[in-house]
Amino acid sequence: MGDTRDFGIAVADADRLNDCYHELSEAFAQRPAVLGDENLLSRHVQATPGNEDWVHRCNSEDVAQRYIRAGLMDRRLPVWIRTASSDDLVDHYQFVTVTNRMISTGLYLTDNLPKGQMEDRPLWIKRADWRVFFDGVITTRYGQLDPTPAPRILSLAHPCEDQIIAMIRVVHAEGSRGRKIPKAVRAKPGFGGVKSETIKCLSVGMFPRVGRAGVKVKE
Incomplete structure (x- = not known):
C-alpha cells in the first residue's frame, strides 16, 4: 500500500x-x-x-x-x-x-x-x-425493510445552511462581490427560494479583502 x-x-x-x-x-x-x-x-x-x-x-x-x-x-x-x-x-x-x-x-x-x-x-x-x-x-x-415507504414530497426551495454557504463560495469564485452575491446565489437552480437577507447574513466576514492602506476590510 x-x-x-x-x-x-x-x-x-x-x-x-x-x-x-x-x-x-x-x-x-x-x-x-x-x-x-x-x-x-x-x-x-x-x-x-x-x-x-x-x-x-x-x-x-x-x-x-x-x-x-x-x-x-x-x-x-x-x-x-x-x-x-x-x-x-x-x-x-x-x-x-x-x-x-x-x-x-x-x-x-x-x-x-x-x-x-x-x-x-x-x-x-x-x-x-x-x-x-x-x-x-x-x-x-x-422494524422492517418492506414495504418501502412511498417517497415523501420534499420542498427543494430551502437548501440547508451548509449548501447556501457552499454556493456563496461558488458565486464568489465566479466573480460576484458584495451586494451582488445574494442575487447570484438566488439565480442558481434550487436557490431561488432563499431570502437575500439570509444570504447576506451568512456571507458576512467570509471574504476579507485588503484596502488601499493594506488593512483588511470585510465585504
Whole structure:
C-alpha cells in the first residue's frame, strides 16, 4: 500500500463511501424521524410552517453521518482502497477520527500534519458489506425493510445552511462581490427560494479583502 495515488479505478464490487452515505441519508429522508434522532444532530435547525421537509432532510444527513461514522469506527463497515495492482483492505485503526468531510466526499481527508499515506485516497465499501449494514440500520430503526415507504414530497426551495454557504463560495469564485452575491446565489437552480437577507447574513466576514492602506476590510 505504498503508492497512494488515485488511479481512477473502482474497487471491485464496491461503492464509494459518499455514495453509501447519500443512499442512507435519502432512506432516512423518505421516512419519519425516530425517537432519539435529536441527540444525533450536529446542528439544530428550527422547523417553521413550510420548511418542515427541508429541516427533515438536513437532519437526515446528520443522522446518516453518525451511523456511518459508528460503522467505520467499530469495524462493521470494512473500507477498501485501490492500489496500483490490487484492492487492499484498510486497517480500521486508520480511522482514529472520521470527519464529516471524509463521509460526504468519500475521500480520506484529515487535518493531520504531516499528511499520511492514506490522505486524499478514495474510500470504498464492498456492496455485500454495505447491504448488511444498511438493512441492519433500517430494520433497527423502523422494524422492517418492506414495504418501502412511498417517497415523501420534499420542498427543494430551502437548501440547508451548509449548501447556501457552499454556493456563496461558488458565486464568489465566479466573480460576484458584495451586494451582488445574494442575487447570484438566488439565480442558481434550487436557490431561488432563499431570502437575500439570509444570504447576506451568512456571507458576512467570509471574504476579507485588503484596502488601499493594506488593512483588511470585510465585504
